Amino acid sequence: MLSIKNLKASVEDKAILNGIxxxxxxxxxxxIMGPNGSGKSTLAGVLAGREGYDITDGSVTYxxxxxxxxxxxxRAREGVFLAFQYPVEIPGVTNMYLLKAAVNAVRKHRGEAELDAMDFLKLIKEKAALVEMKQEFLYRSVNEGFSGGEKKRNEILQMALLEPTLSILDETDSGLDIDALxxxxxxxxxxxSPDRAIVVVTHYQRLxxxxxxxxxxxxxxxRIIQSGGKELAQELEQKGYGWIEDQAAA
Amino acid sequence: MNDIVSRYLEQFVAAGPDAGAAPPWLREQRDAAMAQLRKHGFPGPRDEDWRYTPLKPLAGKAWETAATGAADIGGIDDRLIAGLDSHRLVFIDGVFSSDLSTTALAQEGISVRPLSVVLREDAGALPDTIRGGIDARDGFQALNIAFARDGYVVDIASDSKPDKTLECLFIAATAGKAGQTRNVVRLGEHASASLVERHVSLDGVDALVNCGSRLLLGAGSSLDYHLVQTMDSGVNMISDTEADLGADATLRILTATLGGAVVRNNLQVRLNAPGGHCDMLGLYAATGRQHVDNHTGVIHVAPHCTSRELYKGVLDQRARGVFHGRIRVDRGAQKTDATQANNNLLLSANAEIDTKPQLEIYADDVKCAHGATVGQLDETALFYLRSRGISADDARSLLTFAFVNEVLSEIGVDALAEYLGEGLARRLIQHG
Known part of the structure; x- marks a missing residue:
């Protein structure tokens, strides 16, 4: 589904990704785990199409x-979704409006009929319940005055509504208490599901x-310096990142 | 510009006395105004109040004031606001058209009439402030007093309220003409009303609109007043609005400028007795080479009054905006609470805004706050919206709309808010 080959990217002439x-x-x-400054968020940003990166080499096929x-x-309409590490506050645009515009933009792209207000309301209530989000948050400005946990729930609500084929979660666990997590x-x-893929970018193993x-x-x-099964995450949690960096440098 | 004044003088002489029997006080006013114009001329670029606004489009030629008898423009159906159920007076080039207006109101205590009719039939009913000596602040007002033969006169008796929104629609229809009008709105004690004054034009017309309005609010009265400018890009406009509030009166005034070439709005509100409150809202969206200048002032004469001012503007392409907001708190006006904000969004590197607050406070127990901002669209918010499938153009419009929505959402006439919202969206998409 996603194939990244020798991806190199820099920000203001500083190389951040050196061949992924x-x-x-x-x-x-x-x-995808790694210490701070390893390029995790840059990778997520490059995949979602954030501006400000120079792609200097390599390819990404989706x-x-x-x-x-x-x-x-x-990218979004083709099923790529980025859950932001820092969801953006947009005063004056209600959450409901954003969600409806997003869902209908994707549906239109797929050649499906746009949802009318009634159908959308039904859908959103169902999905909001899934992330335990109170109705009032739907009518507030996007992320404005939301707590850290509420913002992250809002990201997952968007994800649930858009049903992306490829989801990229950028540090979605940061700032969450255990219940929100x-x-x-x-x-x-x-x-x-068998036809969807998820990339979880995180610093910690707990998510x-x-x-x-x-x-x-x-x-x-x-660079990706080591890959393994889920047990690798536990090993990192116990030993930290130092040993693996030393090993890669050796 | 002296030859412009002489040409106005020729027009003034040629027009002769008012059609019908103009009351003597009005003849005197006109003569005095013309004399003032001859003596002082129009403002120049060295006048501090006109430093940032080009005068040539306004005063560079002698516009011809339309004669009596409104021009025939066919219908006005396509110029009405959908869903706005109003009692409506229509003026073409500043001249009342009874054909296009709704029939006279038959509601007790409510009188909505064209100035031309009042002058002919009932001039004594005009308030002293209109009949008294002239007090024209500048050449444009003098010009208005010298030439205006029409406008609207609204009288709401004490404890009365019109059962519909009052709408005064001004259409600039003839190239080279000046629509000059004087308007009066007077509310008795505890009266209330909602009024929409709209300025539109036929496509491609170059014209001048020069209007002056006096709003007189009795004790405990409440007025929602909306000045809406959606003329085509060849129409220049000067509006001059003065409001006087009695005790516990409330004025909510909106100035919305979506069209025109050079537009200058003067607004002055005086809080003359305790308990008065005014909300001054402004909304402007300019593009191309449009120029929008809002000169506002609120004078706290009496203690225990509040004023709140919020002007928001979006400037694209080579458009220019000017905001001047003056708050004056007189010596006796203790416990004044006044706020002022002017926020601007520049969508192009060539757009420009000059914003200037001015506080003059002569009392020592007051609360006054002001702030001005100038910014661009938030790039991270744009990316956020795009990453949810919303196109770049739609995302820009949405964020721009969100910016002005703070003002739109305060408009009490729903149909008008919707009309302005659609007008803004159209402008923003067209030029986004």
Whole structure:
């Protein structure tokens, strides 16, 4: 589904990604772990089409398409979803309005009829219940005055509504207490299916207790320096990142 | 510009006395105004109040004031606001058209009439402030007093309220013409009303609109007043609005500028007795080479009054905006609470805004706050919306709309809010 080959990217002439190779197949959940500054968020941003990165080499193919050649909105409509590490507050735009515009943009792209207000309301109530979000949050401005946990729930609500084929969760666990973490993880797990893939970017192992990955990759210095099964995450939790970086340097 | 004034003088002489029997006080006013214009001329670029606004489009030629008898423009159906059930007076080039207006109101205590009719039939009913000596702040007002023969006169008796929104629709229809009107709104004690004054034009017309309005609010009265400017890009406009509030009166005034070439709005509100409150809302969206200048002032004369001012503007392409907000708190006006904000969104590197707050406070127990901001669309918010499948153009419009929505959401006439929202969206998408 997703094939990253020798991806190199820099920000303001500073190289951040130094040749990433990653294959994610349909139905798989991959975790990308790594210390701060290893390039995790840059990788997530590059995949979603955030501006400000220079792609200096390599390719990213998503379902046979050149992902890097697509505008962010086209990526989204083709089923790529990024859950933001820092969801953006948008005063004056209600959450409901954003969600409806997003759902209908994706439906239109797929050649499906746009949902009318009634159908949408029904759908959103169902999905909001899934992430245990109170109705009042739907009518407030997007993320404005939301707590950290509420913002992350809102990301997962969007994800549940858009039903993406490839989801990228960028540090979705940061700033969450244990209850919120569980709710968010359940929301993500409901989306697991044989034709969808999920990439979980995280610094800590705890989210992976709830969203159990098929593969774990360690990112350091802009490269994947080790890959393994879910047990690799536990090893990292016990030993920290130092040993693996030393091993890679040796 | 002296030759412009002489040409106005020629027009003034040629027009002769008012059609019908103009009351003597009005003849005197017109003569005095013309004399003032001859003596002082129009403002120049060195006048502090006109530093940022080009005068040539406004005063560079002698516009011809339309004669009596409204021009025939066919229908006005496509210029109405959907869903706005109003009692409506229509003026073409500043001249009342009874054909296009709704029939006279038959509600007790409510009188909505064209100035031309009032002058002919009932001039004594005009308030002293209109009949008194002239007090024209500048050449444009003098011009207005010298030439205006029409406008609207609204009288709401004490404890009365019109059962519909009052709408005064001004259409600039003839190239080279000046629509000059004087308007009066008077509310008795505890009266209330909602009024929409709209300025539109036929496509491609270059014209001048020069209007002056006096709003007189009796004790405990409440007025929602909306000045809406959606003229085509060839129409220049000067509006001059003065409001006087009695005790416990409330004025909510909106100035919305979506069209026109050079538009200058003067607004002055005086809080003359305790308990008065005014909300001054402004909304402007300018593009191309449009120029929108809002000069506002609120004078706290009496203690225990509140005023709140919020002007929001979006400027695209080479558009220019000017905001001047003055708050004056007189010596006796203790316990004044006044706020002012002017927020601007620049969508292009060539757009420009000059914003200037001015506080003059002569009392020592008051609360006054002001702030001005100038910014661009938030790039991270744009990316956030795009990453949810919303196109770049739609995302820009949505964020721009969200910016002005703070003002739109305060408009009490739903149909008008919707009309302005759609007008804004159209402008923003067209030029986004």
């Amino acid at each position: 190779d990653l294959e994610v197949g349909a139905g798989e959940v991959h975790a 379902r046979g398409m050149d992902l890097l050649d697509m505008d962010p909105e086209i 569980r709710v968010v993880a359940e929301g993500v797990n409901k989306l697991r 992976l207790d709830y969203i159990v990955p098929d593969r774990v990759h360690v990112l350091a210095g802009g």
